[in-house]
Amino acid sequence: MRLQGKVAIVTGGGHGIGVAYCKGLAQEGAKVAVAEIDRQACERVAQELNEAGHEALAVPTDVADEASTLNMAKAVLDRWGRIDVLINNAAIFSTIPMSRVGIESIPPDEWDRMMLVNLKGPFYCCRAVLPAMRQQQSGSIINISSGTAIYGAPTRIHYVTSKAGIIGFTRCLAREVGKDNIRVNAIAPGSTLSEENPSEEIIRFRQERIGARALPRLEYPSDLVGAAVFLASDESGFISGQTLVVDGGAVMV
Numbered sequence: 411m412r413l414q415g416k417v418a419i420v421t422g423g424g425h426g427i428g429v430a431y432c433k434g435l436a437q438e439g440a441k442v443a444v445a446e447i448d449r450q451a452c453e454r455v456a457q458e459l460n461e462a463g464h465e466a467l468a469v470p471t472d473v474a475d476e477a478s479t480l481n482m483a484k485a486v487l488d489r490w491g492r493i494d495v496l497i498n499n500a501a502i503f504s505t506i507p508m509s510r511v512g513i514e515s516i517p518p519d520e521w522d523r524m525m526l527v528n529l530k531g532p533f534y535c536c537r538a539v540l541p542a543m544r545q546q547q548s549g550s551i552i553n554i555s556s557g558t559a560i561y562g563a564p565t566r567i568h569y570v571t572s573k574a575g576i577i578g579f580t581r582c583l584a585r586e587v588g589k590d591n592i593r594v595n596a597i598a599p600g601s602t603l604s605e606e607n608p609s610e611e612i613i614r615f616r617q618e619r620i621g622a623r624a625l626p627r628l629e630y631p632s633d634l635v636g637a638a639v640f641l642a643s644d645e646s647g648f649i650s651g652q653t654l655v656v657d658g659g660a661v662m663v
């Protein structure tokens with residue numbers, strides 16, 4: 411119960427790895443707000459957690475809409491009175507898919523949407539929770555980057571650029587808010603089989619990274635939970651501005 415008494419928000423908590431973060435944090439004793447654009451998935455995950463004996467709140471949220479992120483923070487404060495952890499996990503990636511093509515074929519509108527959700531989303535969400543964290547004089551923000559930003563995956567340059575931006579965002583914010591005892595770190599997952607009903611093609615695509623890994627197997631959402639719990643907990647109380655790569659040792663920094 412390393413997160414007993416803590417209140418956490420997981421954006422994009424309705425699908426994929428976000429569900430694993432919600433369950434993992436709840437199992438460690440956190441109260442979890444599922445902040446997700448897909449209202450049904452949002453309510454389903456919160457209901458599953460409550461039925462399992464945890465404390466969860468469904469907060470349908472569009473991270474790309476500032477008013478919606480302010481509502482998110484308000485709903486959590488109204489319910490639990492504090493915000494200890496924010497995981498900025500929502501992104502255009504798989505559930506809301508992106509083009510996995512070369513630079514010339516990326517639709518410019520899709521580039522803009524990518525930056526809006528994947529970068530401005532965390533910007534809005536951090537601004538929404540920071541007043542509470544500053545008042546508490548504590549907090550842990552965990553931004554989800556990607557190993558692709560470090561090794562420079564070919565195709566999907568808009569996505570990879572957004573995830574590289576997350577690393578700079580993390581470092582800058584860590585220095586801005588550290589004096590208020592707020593920590594800001596990033597997790598860079600490797601290629602993870604996060605799809606709920608993966609096709610053979612998706613499984614083959616995820617298997618392609620196995621050969622690059624020191625630990626040669628598929629990566630699953632559960633592989634990322636330990637890092638998230640650690641960075642959310644007081645065990646990482648003197649760690650800030652870092653990017654923790656969780657990919658079985660493909661990218662080594």
Ligand SMILES: NC(=O)c1ccc[n+]([C@@H]2O[C@H](COP(=O)([O-])OP(=O)(O)OC[C@H]3O[C@@H](n4cnc5c(N)ncnc54)[C@H](O)[C@@H]3O)[C@@H](O)[C@H]2O)c1
Pocket residue numbers: 421422423424425426427428445446447448471472473474498499500501502503504505506527531554555556557558598599600601602603604605
């Ligand atoms: N799966 C991988 O291989 C992998 C690798 C590296 C990084 N990541 C990152 O991990 C995170 C989770 O990835 P995933 O594989 O679970 O993908 P996913 O697409 O299943 O999850 C993203 C979630 O964000 C939600 N979302 C999208 N736009 C939103 C918005 N505007 N507001 C609120 N919620 C929104 C989606 O509905 C979905 O629930 C993402 O940030 C992704 O970039 C994933």
